[in-house]
Every structure is written in structure tokens, then in C-alpha cells.
Amino acid sequence: MTAATASRYTAEYSSIAPTLPGQNLPWLTALRQDALTKFSAQGFPSLREEEWRYTNVSAIEKKLFSSSLIGQAQEPVATELLAAYQLPDAWSVVLLDGHFCAELSALNDLPETVSVMSMADALAKQPEIVERYINQAVTNDEHNFVAFNTAWFTDGLFVHVPAKLVLEKPIQVVHLNTKNDALASTRTVIVAEQMADIKVIETFVGLDIAYLSAAVTEVFVGVNADVTLYKMQCESNKAYHFGGIYVKQAKHARFIHHNFAFGGLLARCDIHTDLDLASECELNGLYLGVNRQHIDNHTRINHLKPHGISRELYKGVLDDRARGVFQGRVIVAEDAQKTDSQMNNRNLLLSNDAEADTKPQLEIYADDVKCAHGVTVGQLDEKSIFYLQSRCIDEETARNMLTFAFANEMVDKIKIKSVHDQALEQVLIRFPQEGVNKEWL
Amino acid sequence: MLSIKNLTVNVNDKQILKGINLEIKPGEIHAIMGPNGSGKSTLSHILSGKAGYTVTGGSVTYQGKDLLEMPPEIRAREGVFLAFQYPVEIPGVSNIYLLKAALNSIRKHHGQPEVDAMDFLTLVKDKVRLLEMDEKFLYRAVNEGFSGGEKKRNEILQMAILEPKLCILDETDSGLDIDALKVVAEGVNSLRTANRSFVMVTHYQRLLDYIKPDFVHVLANGQIVKSGGAELALELEEKGYSWLEDSKAAV
Numbered sequence: 184m185t186a187a188t189a190s191r192y193t194a195e196y197s198s199i200a201p202t203l204p205g206q207n208l209p210w211l212t213a214l215r216q217d218a219l220t221k222f223s224a225q226g227f228p229s230l231r232e233e234e235w236r237y238t239n240v241s242a243i244e245k246k247l248f249s250s251s252l253i254g255q256a257q258e259p260v261a262t263e264l265l266a267a268y269q270l271p272d273a274w275s276v277v278l279l280d281g282h283f284c285a286e287l288s289a290l291n292d293l294p295e296t297v298s299v300m301s302m303a304d305a306l307a308k309q310p311e312i313v314e315r316y317i318n319q320a321v322t323n324d325e326h327n328f329v330a331f332n333t334a335w336f337t338d339g340l341f342v343h344v345p346a347k348l349v350l351e352k353p354i355q356v357v358h359l360n361t362k363n364d365a366l367a368s369t370r371t372v373i374v375a376e377q378m379a380d381i382k383v384i385e386t387f388v389g390l391d392i393a394y395l396s397a398a399v400t401e402v403f404v405g406v407n408a409d410v411t412l413y414k415m416q417c418e419s420n421k422a423y424h425f426g427g428i429y430v431k432q433a434k435h436a437r438f439i440h441h442n443f444a445f446g447g448l449l450a451r452c453d454i455h456t457d458l459d460l461a462s463e464c465e466l467n468g469l470y471l472g473v474n475r476q477h478i479d480n481h482t483r484i485n486h487l488k489p490h491g492i493s494r495e496l497y498k499g500v501l502d503d504r505a506r507g508v509f510q511g512r513v514i515v516a517e518d519a520q521k522t523d524s525q526m527n528n529r530n531l532l533l534s535n536d537a538e539a540d541t542k543p544q545l546e547i548y549a550d551d552v553k554c555a556h557g558v559t560v561g562q563l564d565e566k567s568i569f570y571l572q573s574r575c576i577d578e579e580t581a582r583n584m585l586t587f588a589f590a591n592e593m594v595d596k597i598k599i600k601s602v603h604d605q606a607l608e609q610v611l612i613r614f615p616q617e618g619v620n621k622e623w624l
Numbered sequence: 625m626l627s628i629k630n631l632t633v634n635v636n637d638k639q640i641l642k643g644i645n646l647e648i649k650p651g652e653i654h655a656i657m658g659p660n661g662s663g664k665s666t667l668s669h670i671l672s673g674k675a676g677y678t679v680t681g682g683s684v685t686y687q688g689k690d691l692l693e694m695p696p697e698i699r700a701r702e703g704v705f706l707a708f709q710y711p712v713e714i715p716g717v718s719n720i721y722l723l724k725a726a727l728n729s730i731r732k733h734h735g736q737p738e739v740d741a742m743d744f745l746t747l748v749k750d751k752v753r754l755l756e757m758d759e760k761f762l763y764r765a766v767n768e769g770f771s772g773g774e775k776k777r778n779e780i781l782q783m784a785i786l787e788p789k790l791c792i793l794d795e796t797d798s799g800l801d802i803d804a805l806k807v808v809a810e811g812v813n814s815l816r817t818a819n820r821s822f823v824m825v826t827h828y829q830r831l832l833d834y835i836k837p838d839f840v841h842v843l844a845n846g847q848i849v850k851s852g853g854a855e856l857a858l859e860l861e862e863k864g865y866s867w868l869e870d871s872k873a874a875v
């Protein structure tokens with residue numbers, strides 16, 4: 184925004200820079216310098232930018248969230264919080280306030296050919312491999328949150344799965360935020376080689392404090408490979424969250440994303456994917472806003488080559504004074520004939536003060552394609568209410584049941600039971616009205 | 625059981641039902657037949673309490689009480705069940721959840737405790753078998769992605785489990801192939817008791833080959849223009865409805 188406010192972050196940078204990983208790597212230093220220059224010039228994105236017109240991030244600039252330098256010994260409250268979110272049946276990596284925490288992570292018995300390590304470790308041990316991927320699915324020019332992340336990231340995760348390997352358990356990355364006014368900036372790279380099959384869960388949680396969590400994830404889905412990525416954004420309700428997920432799909436690659444946006448005072452998430460020949464993507468999203476939460480989801484599906492298939496469904500439930508934003512772009516390149524794309528955004532407003540801004544955009548440059556999109560913003564369907572009433576259920580319970588059901592449709596798409604149950608619990612916590620009997624579910 | 629007297633109903637200021645009289649005693653099966661648009665669904669909806677209709681005259685008494693005064697869910701808990709012509713899809717709510725919620729609402733209404741989980745499962749699985757459905761349907765979202773026939777079967781499944789006193793079936797036969805029709809009819813027949821009454825709304829007499837009605841009424845233009853026994857359905861099959869609509873016009 185203004186160079187003056189951006190300069191508060193910039194001013195701090197020189198003291199942080201020497202502690203960042205990959206100091207000895209000229210290519211990374213250059214990348215970070217380029218990012219810093221861009222960020223210093225413009226600051227965080229402004230409302231004047233088309234893709235940020237509904238989301239005002241000036242509060243982040245006013246506050247100055249500061250990089251915590253070392254992941255300190257965890258307080259008991261933090262471990263308690265972690266215990267509530269760490270999945271029992273997954274390999275798990277914990278990023279504590281933006282730094283890998285070995286004691287809390289559990290990576291035993293990973294197949295030898297798979298590498299799962301902290302980004303700092305990867306930059307130290309195999310920088311030439313990291314260099315092949317970092318900033319390749321997105322660039323510093325995307326917008327200044329990405330540039331900011333490039334310059335500031337303190338750690339993150341690097342995952343490489345060799346060809347044909349099917350990982351039988353998912354990998355969970357828990358971003359655990361425990362420090363007031365702290366910045367946690369992380370970069371994750373996930374590579375699935377040809378015909379590999381992996382599932383990764385990115386979980387964001389924090390204590391009941393204000394912090395800025397800025398995480399960029401780049402995903403490379405190899406030829407005929409499968410990547411399913413879950414995002415469980417359960418940040419503190421005082422927190423600021425920026426998450427960017429940028430995906431490159433090779434030929435015949437399949438990418439499925441489930442985006443659950445539950446937490447944060449201000450949360451923005453970008454999901455962009457590029458589809459090559461006959462690749463398929465499925466983007467599912469659920470955002471639940473209460474109080475004064477502002478939740479912005481921004482997706483871009485880029486059909487670059489023929490025969491791609493994309494399916495997108497984002498649902499929002501907004502109560503109180505919450506605001507939900509959905510901007511979904513589908514771009515079909517001239518070369519991408521026979522593309523088959525469907526995009527839907529449905530919003531349920533539970534209060535008169537809640538707001539949904541939705542903007543689906545189709546940009547089609549090919550002539551032989553099947554593309555559809557639909558948007559709804561509204562209240563519950565009266566026909567459904569009557570149907571439930573005719574099945575003995577009173578109107579208020581019917582309304583609560585349908586609200587729950589609206590959200591639960593997205594939860595039901597989750598195939599991993601522990602993740603499903605966690606998402607279900609989050610939905611129930613956020614809409615605790617009478618009307619849904621947990622024991623019967 | 626049910627007594628409808630001179631009932632007139634408007635939708636958006638247009639009169640749809642123009643003085644309906646109908647007496648239904650416990651254990652009886654009444655078929656209501658008539659051409660499309662004659663008001664059959666309107667009558668079914670009025671009985672189950674759907675909003676959007678204005679009763680301009682007449683009365684409906686159910687088990688001695690004023691039915692029109694009751695909210696839809698109370699009617700349902702008191703034993704009125706409507707099998708919808710167009711069952712509604714409810715993504716996110718499983719069939720089994722809805723069945724449990726409905727059954728427990730009825731039990732609560734009658735001052736009974738919640739159904740035991742095991743007993744419930746046994747009951748439900750019994751009825752699923754009766755209707756020759758796959759148990760998987762129980763765990764799928766209500767009607768979501770069901771074929772037309774599956775939806776109708778699912779309505780009868782709900783009916784079989786909730787054990788209503790007055791069953792209103794609105795065009796349950798439409799969309800069913802002959803095998804499904806037989807299964808559904810068998811399900812309905814198995815529910816026949818001395819106390820349970822049925823109103824079968826249908827356009828064709830096909831269903832009545834399998835569920836024999838005690839009375840057949842012809843609804844045309846918002847009025848019952850002719851009543852008779854089961855043989856009337858066959859006569860209608862042969863002659864169609866136009867002779868009745870014409871005779872009514874002459875009145």
C-alpha cells in the first residue's frame with residue numbers, strides 16, 4: 184500500500200535476513216532480494232488491485248507482525264492444542280511459529296525413497312533439487328503476499344515422492360502458532376513424480392492470540408500422478424492468514440483440493456492450478472464465517488491443453504457480520520479444446536448483516552468446450568424445510584439441520600476418516616445450534 | 625379418521641379446490657384419480673400443511689381435531705404421512721439420520737423415550753429388505769442422486785418405519801417400472817391394518833391393480849365429480865376422464 188508502512192517490515196528485514204535458511208545459496212539470495220525489492224516498493228496488495236478489491240489487508244501493515252527467530256520450547260497449552268489436531272494415522276510435521284519442530288513431528292517408517300523434511304533442511308542438504316521447484320509454480324510477480332513470503336520464509340516443508348510410489352498414509356503438516364504478534368512465514372514444496380499417489384493435509388491452528396500466518400505451497404503433480412491436498416484452516420479468531428497454493432499438473436495428472444476455511448479474523452486463500460493435456464482437478468471449498476470474520480477464497484483454474492476436466496464447488500455459510508468472498512476464474516486457452524469445466528459457488532446467509540461477494544469468471548479462448556458456472560446467494564430452501572416438517576421435524580430444527588447439511592455436504596467429500604471427523608467437529612463447534620444430534624450422525 | 629367438508633382452497637387468488645367432501649374411515653383405502661392439474665397434489669399438500677395455500681372455506685377434521693390448525697410437523701407426529709410426488713433431495717443429511725430424527729420426534733410427541741439404537745437398526749434393516757432396497761441407501765444423503773423410482777421407494781421406506789395412521793401417496797406409481805411398482809405395492813399392502821387408512825392419488829389405475837381400493841373418487845377441476853367402488857377405476861381406464869369433465873360442465 185504505502186511505502187511508509189511497508190518499510191516497517193522492510194526495516195526489520197536486515198536484522199532477520201542473516202537468520203533465514205539458505206544464506207549460502209546465491210540463487211536463493213537473489214530470489215529473496217527480488218522479492219524484497221517488489222515488496223518494498225508496493226507493500227501488501229491494495230483494494231485497487233482487481234483480485235484484492237473485496238479484501239482490505241491494511242490492518243496487517245498497521246500491526247507489524249514480527250518473525251520469531253527460533254521455535255521456542257512449547258508451552259503446555261500449545262501441546263494441548265496440537266494434540267487436538269494432530270492426526271493419529273498420518274506422518275506428521277509440525278511447524279511451530281514458522282519453524283520445524285523435530286520433537287513434535289513424527290516421521291518414522293517413511294519409505295526410504297520418499298523425502299519429507301523441513302525446508303531449511305532441504306536447502307542445506309539438497310539445494311539443487313529445491314532450486315528446481317521453488318518459485319516455479321508461482322512467481323514474486325503474482326502479488327506481494329507471495330513476494331513477502333519469498334523474502335521472509337523461515338522454514339517450511341519439502342516433500343518428494345518418487346515415481347509410482349503410493350503412500351499409504353497421509354502426511355500432515357501442522358502450522359502451530361503460539362506467539363502473540365508473531366509472523367509465521369513458511370514455504371512448502373510438494374513433488375509427486377510420475378504415477379505417484381499422495382495425500383497431504385495442511386492444518387493451521389493457533390492459540391487465542393493475534394498473529395500473521397503466511398504460507399505458500401507449491402505442488403507439482405507428475406504425469407498421471409495423484410495428489411490430494413486438504414487444507415484445514417482453523418486459525419485463531421484473532422489471527423490473520425494468507426495461504427497460497429499454486430499447482431502445476433502434468434499430463435493426465437489429477438489434483439484434488441479440499442479447502443476448509445474456518446478460522447482467522449481475516450483469512451485469504453489463493454488456489455491456482457495449471458492443467459496440461461487431459462489432466463483433472465477438483466476444487467472443493469467450505470467457508471464458515473461468524474462474528475466479524477472476513478474470509479476470502481480466490482481460485483484460478485488454468486486449462487492450458489486439450490481434454491482437461493475441472494470441477495469446483497465452494498460453499499459458504501455466513502452469520503452475524505461475517506463476510507465471505509469468492510473469486511473463481513476459469514481460463515481456457517486457445518489450445519485447450521474439449522475442456523470440460525464446472526464451477527459453482529453457493530452461499531447461505533444466516534443474518535441480515537452477513538455478506539457474500541461472489542465473482543465467477545470464465546475466460547474462454549477455445550471454441551469447442553463445455554463450461555458451466557453457477558452462483559447462489561440466499562437463504563434456506565423452503566421446499567426442503569417443508570419436507571423435513573412433513574417428517575415430524577419442527578421448523579427451527581429443520582433450519583438448523585439444513586444449515587448443517589449445507590456445510591456437511593463438503594465434509595462428506597473427505598475420504599480419510601480422521602480428517603473427515605475433524606472437519607465435522609469443526610463445523611459442529613461453529614454452528615452449535617440445536618437441531619443436529621451428534622450421536623445420530 | 626378424516627373428514628373433509630366443503631373444502632375450498634385458493635392459490636394466489638385462484639380457486640383450485642372448489643368444495644371437496646370426503647369421509648375416510650379407519651382401515652379404508654381411497655383412491656383419488658383425475659387428470660393433470662385437477663388439484664390432486666393441492667389436496668395432498670393441504671392435508672400435510674404446506675404453506676402457500678389459502679383455505680377459503682370448509683373444514684378438515686382428523687381424529688376429531690381440526691387438522692388445518694396444526695403445524696405440519698404436529699400433523700406428521702399425529703400420524704399423517706405424505707409420500708411426495710416429487711421427493712426433495714437433502715444433500716448432507718443421511719437417510720438414516722432423518723429416519724432416526726423423525727422417529728424420535730414422534731416418540732417424544734407421545735411421551736416415549738428415544739428409540740434404542742440397536743432396535744432402530746433392526747427395524748430399519750427389516751423394512752429395507754421389505755422394499756428390496758440396498759442397505760447402502762441408508763447412509764446416502766436423502767434422495768440425493770436417487771433415480772425417480774428409488775426416490776418413491778424411499779418415501780415408502782420412511783412410511784413403513786414411521787407407521788403413520790393416515791398415509792397419503794401422491795402419484796407414487798409415476799416413474800416406477802412394473803417390478804418396482806409391485807415391490808412398492810407389496811410394501812403398502814404389508815402396512816394395511818384395520819386402523820390405518822390410505823389416500824392413493826394417482827393418474828392411472830395401474831397401481832390399483834396391486835392395491836385394491838375400497839373407494840375411487842374422480843377429481844376434476846377442483847371437485848369430486850364421481851365416486852364409486854374399485855370398478856370405477858377400470859371404467860376410467862377404458863373411457864378416460866373427458867366424459868366426466870363434460871358431465872360436470874353440464875351441471
Ligand SMILES: Nc1ncnc2c1ncn2[C@@H]1O[C@H](COP(=O)(O)OP(=O)(O)O)[C@@H](O)[C@H]1O
Pocket residue numbers: 635636640658659660661662663664665666667676
Ligand atoms: N403454487 C401455485 N401457483 C399457481 N398455481 C398453482 C400452484 N400450485 C398449483 N397450481 C395450479 O393448481 C392446479 C392444480 O394443481 P395440482 O394440485 O398440482 O394438480 P394435480 O396434482 O392434480 O396434477 C393447476 O392448475 C396448477 O397449475
Ligand SMILES: [Mg+2]
Pocket residue numbers: 664665666709795
Ligand atoms: Mg400432482
